[in-house]
Amino acid sequence: MEKLMTITELGDELGLTPRAIRFYESKGLLSPGRVGSNRVYNYRDRARLKLIVRAKRLGFSLSDIAEYLDLYRSDPQQLEQRQLLIAKVRARIAVLEQQKIDLTTTLDELYEIERQATAESASVG
Amino acid sequence: MEKLMTITELGDELGLTPRAIRFYESKGLLSPGRVGSNRVYNYRDRARLKLIVRAKRLGFSLSDIAEYLDLYRSDPQQLEQRQLLIAKVRARIAVLEQQKIDLTTTLDELYEIERQATAESASVG
DNA sequence: AGCCTACTTTACGCATACGTCAATTGTTTT
DNA sequence: AAAACAATTGACGTATGCGTAAAGTAGGCT
Numbered sequence: 001m002e003k004l005m006t007i008t009e010l011g012d013e014l015g016l017t018p019r020a021i022r023f024y025e026s027k028g029l030l031s032p033g034r035v036g037s038n039r040v041y042n043y044r045d046r047a048r049l050k051l052i053v054r055a056k057r058l059g060f061s062l063s064d065i066a067e068y069l070d071l072y073r074s075d076p077q078q079l080e081q082r083q084l085l086i087a088k089v090r091a092r093i094a095v096l097e098q099q100k101i102d103l104t105t106t107l108d109e110l111y112e113i114e115r116q117a118t119a120e121s122a123s124v125g
Numbered sequence: 126m127e128k129l130m131t132i133t134e135l136g137d138e139l140g141l142t143p144r145a146i147r148f149y150e151s152k153g154l155l156s157p158g159r160v161g162s163n164r165v166y167n168y169r170d171r172a173r174l175k176l177i178v179r180a181k182r183l184g185f186s187l188s189d190i191a192e193y194l195d196l197y198r199s200d201p202q203q204l205e206q207r208q209l210l211i212a213k214v215r216a217r218i219a220v221l222e223q224q225k226i227d228l229t230t231t232l233d234e235l236y237e238i239e240r241q242a243t244a245e246s247a248s249v250g
Numbered sequence: 251a252g253c254c255t256a257c258t259t260t261a262c263g264c265a266t267a268c269g270t271c272a273a274t275t276g277t278t279t280t
Numbered sequence: 281a282a283a284a285c286a287a288t289t290g291a292c293g294t295a296t297g298c299g300t301a302a303a304g305t306a307g308g309c310t
Contacts, residue, residue: 006286006287007286007287008286008287017268017269018286018287019268019269019270020267020268020269022288022289023267023268024267027267036275036276036287037275037276037287037288037289038276038286038287038288039287039288054227054230054231055227055231057184057223057224057227058184058224058227058228058231059182059183059184059185060184061266061267062266062267063266071235071238072238076241076242076245076246079246082242082245082246083246085238085242086239086242086243086246089235089238089239089242090239092235093232093235093236093239096228096231096232096235097232098182099182099183099228100225100228100232102179102180102182102183103183103221103224103225103228105179106179106180106183106221107218107221107222107225110196110214110217110218110221111218113196113197113210113214114211114214114215114218116201117201117207117210117211117214118211120201120207121201121204121207121208121211131256131257132256132257133256133257142298142299143256143257144298144299144300145297145298145299147258147259148297148298152297161257161258161305161306161307162257162258162259162305162306163256163257163258163306164257164258186296186297187296187297188296251310252309252310253308253309253310254307254308254309254310255306255307255308255309256305256306256307256308257304257305257306257307258303258304258305258306259302259303259304259305260302260303260304261300261301261302262299262300262301262302263298263299263300263301264297264298264299264300265296265297265298265299266295266296266297267294267295267296268293268294268295269292269293269294269295270291270292270293270294271290271291271292271293272289272290272291272292273288273289273290274287274288274289274290275286275287275288275289276285276286276287276288277284277285277286277287278283278284278285278286279282279283279284279285280281280282280283280284
């Protein structure tokens with residue numbers, strides 16, 4: 001039988017408050033089981049939440065993330081579904097590839113600032 | 126003499142509304158010149174705004190960006206200033222490097238989903 | 251002069267993403 | 281059993297990032 005976690009345990013592990021986790025659930029991003037009235041999270045719930053956290057670090061909104069999670073769930077049996085899936089995935093990829101460019105540019109700038117600052121630190125300090 | 130732009134010209138070029146640009150100014154991210162009461166933007170203002178747009182695509186908040194812009198402006202003459210600058214730059218770098226990891230992971234997942242979907246598209250469709 | 255257009259400030263509105271009580275309930279510890 | 285603790289569901293509050301009138305001004309066209 002699988003190990004189950006409480007909401008605070010899960011929150012502590014992933015750096016989230018119970019309030020945040022419940023909020024994500026209210027937006028349809030999670031649907032954990034219950035024991036009585038208490039929420040219980042299994043490893044799949046946990047993996048899902050980790051994915052949410054990762055997407056949030058990338059700056060995605062919760063509704064973005066909801067759509068992103070749908071990509072996993074969508075059934076590619078129907079041709080129309082599949083085409084839609086592919087289109088959505090490619091749209092997300094495009095956004096992320098742009099983000100990659102932005103990231104590289106910004107990191108280059110920051111490393112340059114750091115280089116100059118440490119250089120002055122060596123000569124002046 | 127340098128060419129100056131109006132707020133709508135600049136907005137059109139960078140995909141922003143005048144409202145957004147004024148809002149950034151109200152948060153201290155920009156300080157364009159004036160001709161009468163009208164704002165005028167030079168190339169430095171434009172470069173600054175492009176940097177803001179890029180940072181926003183990376184999911185940074187405006188106050189994050191304000192601090193980020195300070196990194197350029199900060200005077201590394203004073204040792205204390207310089208140490209602070211280096212520390213802040215390194216903190217930003219750490220965030221962005223984490224973001225890079227998240228980005229790579231997420232892109233890998235998306236490309237995998239796309240691969241599977243197109244594969245089914247070839248065999249089934 | 252009168253009008254249109256572009257700009258200005260001020261102000262209220264709104265969606266997102268939670269924080270923070272409040273009141274209640276079930277569990278566990280003493 | 282009483283107290284303390286962990287969880288629950290509302291409900292209201294708040295910061296961010298603008299959108300959207302509203303009301304006024306300044307310049308150019310007919």
